[in-house]
Amino acid sequence: MPCRKDQLEDVKSFLPIENPDFDGSFSTYQLLYGKGGNRIYLLGIGEDKHSAQIEAAFRKLCFDTKKYWGKSMQVYANDLSKDEVRKAVIGLEMAHYTIGEFRSKKEKQTKLSVTFTSTSSLKIILDEGKYTGETINKIKALVDAPPNIKTPEFLGKWAQKSAESAKYKCTVLKPAELKKQGFEAVLSVGKGSINKPVVIINEYKGNKNKKIDVCLVGKGITFDSGGLSIKPSTNLHYMKSDMGGAAVVLGVVELIAKLKLNINVTGIVCSAENAVDAESYRPGDVINSYSGKTIEIIDTDAEGRLVLADGLSYAVKNIKPEYLIDLATLTGSVVRTLGYHAAGMFTNNADLAETTSKIGYKVHERVWQLPMFEDYESDLHSDVADIRNFSGNPLAGATNAAKFLEAFTEDHDKWMHLDIAGVSFGSSSYAKMKSASGYGIQLITELIKEKTLK
Template identity: 70%
Template sequence: MKYKHIKNIDTTKDFILPCKKGDLKPIQQFLPVKNPDFDGSFLTHHLIYGKEGNRIYLVGLGEEKNASQIENTFQKFAFETCTFWNAEIQVLGDHLNDAAILKTVIGLEMSQYTIGAFKSTKKDTKKVTISFSSKENIQKVLEEGKFTGEAINKIKGLVDAPPNIKTPEYLGDWAKKSSKEATYTCTVLKHKKLKKQGFDAVIAVGKGSVHPPVVIINEYKAKDTDKIDIAFVGKGITFDSGGLSIKPSTNLHYMKSDMGGAAVVLGVIELVAKLKLNINIVGIVASAENAVDANSYRPGDVINSYSGKTIEIIDTDAEGRLVLADGISYAIKKFNPEYLIDLATLTGSVVRTFGYAAAGMFTENQEMANTMSAVGFKVHERVWQLPMFEDYEKDLQSDVADIKNFNGKPIEGAINAAKFLEFFTEKHPKWMHLDIAGVSFGGSQYAQMKSATGFGIQLITNFIKEKATK
């Protein structure tokens, strides 16, 4: 879609009137009838016709509590009605603030996501220009909304892609292409370089697959300094069979989504580069396929890691924390960032804790926790802090290695995984782990099966904006 700014609505053509619940006053002058039988409830829309036979769409913004998720109402509205739109449609934006306009554009752009990318017959996408009326100059807001919506759609496309297509090397190629389009630096380390540099945990996880592992390093630097403000590390398991500790077959096809954390990291770096934010960031994706083969690593093995610390393998299905351990160690040793954040679809435990409403947040840095929590509520990508007590450390003690990768108990799974990662942070004072397993992939009205949600793009980008403005 294309977005442009106009001063006034042409009432003889099609247009959209957003309104809050119970408050039609800002749009009343544009209504051809006094009572349109519409109250502005969230996620609702209503069609009436103007005097010229033009379409007038009323879109409900709901109440104040719905302000953080306006994009959802516009995604639903556009998804259900855009088939009937002409080449141009207008939106009354005079009564909306910049935040609401931004969310509106994000939602309209999100409605363009097509999950059937691999079907033999594809739907034609209609090219529509959406013109927003406003007395203020909102061109930059429109641009940011478009870029954000596009980034969300792109990472959804990655997460929903089938694992025979979306190999670790495919992610590397995606990042290379993205870096050229958005102007940032991308380096893809393949097997020889991984072995030479000591990414032993990444290599171990990928040993059972015909698709070799990679580590992707994306660098965006807007400031005239080599100092890295934030480094992000994403879990990029392109398919997770569980390895020799094999998963049950039920829902195993959904394990193509186990690179949701990597997708966020890839999408955020591209988006920040397009927005030209004044910050230096690095995105590291440690990617492998956890498959079953004669070469697969085994329960009982002791493997090395990039940090030099040894790991006893208790469960090969606890593989995401292994590749993250190498990614975290690399980020610290190579870039020494001020802030370090890893994202991963790491545990079923966090889903059992929060369901599909929030991500698990783990950190000892309360300033980071407060900022991330506030941002999460602001953009409706919520996180909730869980404890990191020393009491949990004893469950990771190993007799034969420096640490073991799983406690073997049906309790404290998400915390146990976070404590494992903490072991590789060298006590970094500003480290955070986000377990997004429950919010990255799930059911929706836009697909018959579970699919990607796009969670994380708005959360992390707004966290970056908080740090870029200070």
């Protein structure tokens, strides 16, 4: 039974005692017993400022207590808005995510039926919440998967299976086709790995209009050793998460298809493993790219921007979308700038920035705009190629990465780059080690709905 802070009068008629020792503070709960021995959970959903985080309260309650629930639970939803109901369902779904997929002995999952009681019709909003929560769990499982299993080919098969289930088109380009089409930067990054790169192109067309409303491009580095510019061993095992942007792209296209939205969306995932081998690309190399621009390699650990460059160029030349958005766990610099509570947002489109920021607060997947001044362009000058992939400057690393990507957008006027390195993967109260957060599914889905369903 959801309770707002200091407003228990709204639910007192349902309670077995007159004055429970509970004030509705956010994400707190109290168990009472009814006359028939039934369990009644009072769940604090706090004040108005907590409305964007309601799924966190429902998730915690379900995660902590579901083993006592039996086979069914009823949620009193008469005092919840439709947005709050949707987020409640998302939270309940997220509570069922288990990170121990690869243990030899797995926890047994009990099927649970949850009913929302309300005088309003909630069927559509309940379905949307369920699909959203399920999608978040699926992309978390992808990000958390070990890199010996989650190869670029694995991501391609995941996308094909998803497309068959959710009814959209999926094309997986393998090395021979990548070479033929000119995805030279993707191929360069993947040269050192036995697990060869792929580019995944997912197409959902819910509108008969041929125009593509939104194209999403995701960085899909399934493991990032840093290449010859090798990373330190500390936390290297977490580099399985360097495909967080790809996971968001895969998840959003699947979710939009399940919701049957009246829009056309294309998702592009450029996936490779950045490994060390005799064939690895080197600092000092000059490589080609899909755009035709040449790139001087300064640091092989700045590989994400290389695969994204090919994806962005492909989108601009072939898809020609109204909105072009890329997502990537791209830089440590954005983490040092914003910590773990917001993604770095880069765009020259003021309206897109304002809308994305507003939605970020609404769904509690926040963004913060960082500068894209022309002054930074000189940091990427190369004497031997059209551009270099890394400035070597310890300052403004996230902006320098964004400026590199901008060079491959052909000045697209509705392009946005989101650096999600600090929010995609990290510490959680639901796991002892760092794990995926599911960040981005709600933000991008709501942004697409806001910008295209008018």
